[in-house]
Amino acid sequence: MTSDLRNRLLLLLVLPLCALALLGVWLDYRSADEAAVQHDQRLVRLLPALADSILAPAFRQDDSPLLLLAPPIEEFLRQNQGFSGFSVRDRDGQLLLGEAWIHEAVPTTHAPEFHSVEFGGVTYRVAVQLGRTGAGELVVALADGSDPRQQWAQQLLTRVLLPNLVLVVAAGLAIHWAVRRAFKPLLDLADAVEHRSPRDLSPIDEASSPTEVRPLVHSLNRLFALVNAQAEGQRRFVADAAHQLRTPLAGLQAQVEAWAMMAKAAIPARSPAVDAPEGLTSETEKTPPGSIMLRVDQIERLRNATRRTSQLAHQLLALSRADARSLDALPPQRLDLKDLCEALLETFLNAATEKGLDLGLEVEPVHVNGHGWLVREMLSNLVDNAIKYTPCGGVVTIRCGTRAGSPGPARVFLEVEDDGPGVPLAERTRVMQRFYRVPGAVGEGTGLGLAIADEIAQVHRATLTLGAGANERGLRITVIFPL
Missing domain, CATH: 3.30.565.10 (Histidine kinase-like ATPase, C-terminal domain)
Incomplete structure (x- = not known):
């Protein structure tokens, strides 16, 4: 019973912890998603600066544009060195400037678009826009490998699931220990009641029991008192009855024993016996031997019956005394x-x-x-x-x-x-x-x-x-x- 209750309490406490852990994962994802939205907005704000960094080739023989990085773009690339990049392509998708691995379809509108590109084991968030530059209408793209949403997905096991799992397991162990400690008084009470002698109906100390269990202890003590009173009444009745029966039974047995001895003595002598019971005195000589034997047999059976009755009364008294709780105090x-x-x-x-x-x-x-x-x-x-x-x-x-x-x-x-x-x-x-x-x-x-x-x-x-x-x-x- 207590084990089942302990397991139920453990389950009822651990399940909310698991729900809270899932809620924490969802909130963490939402936080990463909000950070990613802000990150996308930052990339969108940097795209015009990248477009302004592209100049027409005024002093060059080829048609390739010139690149003069604006300060915001230069600072962005410096801060995210190794995890950032850019590319400039014409409307046909031909690379003019920047990284070749940043390749996306040419946008059909001037609205910015977002894509994810895998390169070197890193997932990059790429913002692409078709816009006007100093060298004409070109496709500019800016890539950033520090996208919070991508990092959250990559670090889901180490940053999110594993810490929450460890937290739930540690909380489960702590709850199990705490519940076990909390149930120890109840287990001690159950063990004390289980190992009690059947004759031990003394009340349980309510002060040593937890407050929540005291109504149960009080009910048990009341039950013990009722059972003890009933058993004590039965013991007193048996003892009193057996004790009252012993004296008359002893007298009856002594009289029957005397009759039996007189009857046996009368058989060979066939003479009257002094103080013999009625029927065995004056009529002995006239009574046929078979009739005398019959009477002797009847007296013998009466003697055996009184012996058994006396023994039963003695045994009932002994049983009542042996069953008395007062023996424990002697x-x-x-x-x-x-x-x-x-x-x-x-x-x-x-x-x-x-x-x-x-x-x-x-x-x-x-x-x-x-x-x-x-x-x-x-x-x-x-x-x-x-x-x-x-x-x-x-x-x-x-x-x-x-x-x-x-x-x-x-x-x-x-x-x-x-x-x-x-x-x-x-x-x-x-x-x-x-x-x-x-x-x-x-x-x-x-x-x-x-x-x-x-x-x-x-x-x-x-x-x-x-x-x-x-x-x-x-x-x-x-x-x-x-x-």
Whole structure:
């Protein structure tokens, strides 16, 4: 946009300069034409003096006339020596006096005539007139090679076109430089807006912008404020809803867990249980085993549903916190990724063991700056997803360390790899979207784990990438932290 505007301004400024240059050429030609008219008039005024310089041959045996140059003619020839000449001919065109190269047709009237004659590389302006002289009626001609119009035509390239061309080119370069300098604040503003983080909705400093651009900056700031207010309202709603749901969901989950444990305990003993829910106390011994199994299955499904709902509320709250702009104002802390990986290994070890997974650790001491609870939440989501989707007997590995950049120095990374079904290449971008799950994926999930991890990575200006695991099996999720 700015480049096109700059080119249009350059074109609009250079075109008038070209028009002015053509106007200058035309005015220069007009000036030369006026000077040439005055030059012709001068030659016309000198022709009678040349005719008066011709005398009859009183003391000569031949008929050739005598020449006694009048002072005006003598001064003219002296001033234009090498670029002037004259000739005197009779009515038959025979040369009597002067230069032979000055030859023109004999005029039929006594009015002066003008011609151009090329001689010695010089174009001469020749004035010819049939007039009375001391030797009778003869044709006198006066030539001058300093005609301004002829000189203008000969020097058109060097005196007119080339200087104007240089002037237009120099003006074009100067205009290009000036326009580029004038547009620099606008380009800086566009670059600042383009490189802004999607979560950075802070107002732009209007004072640092040119006066002509300030209405645009003011409109952008107003738009940022509206978008920020709308996003903040949505974040508050999600956070408040998730926070309010956590307490009742936690109580419901605890009660359902207790019912499930009582129901399982009632199956082998077939005896009433103290504090058991209604339907599993006094009637246990009378209830057929198949009916008890059905009720246990229903309670198990209810327990799984409450677990998923509690996890969803927790993830929504984490997503709202990770998306909050207030995180930018919180000071980052120095985090030990090795300690974090070891702590999460202990947290998820029981879940991995129950499923028959090999949960391993490959770590080295590394540190990053960030928000500890957010990085823990990110890694927890990645490990939880890996355990959830890796089939029994699989391997899940948590890694952290440094890796050589390409190009650049080594960078700190955090990685979770499994040998599960993985994510198809075409789906790896879409799984970062909220509430999206790969079609046909096994296991239960909300589609928020990777979205939360990616959001937290963006908060820390890190890069989260998905790739295939070892031997092109499973999924490897890598988070590369900035230098």
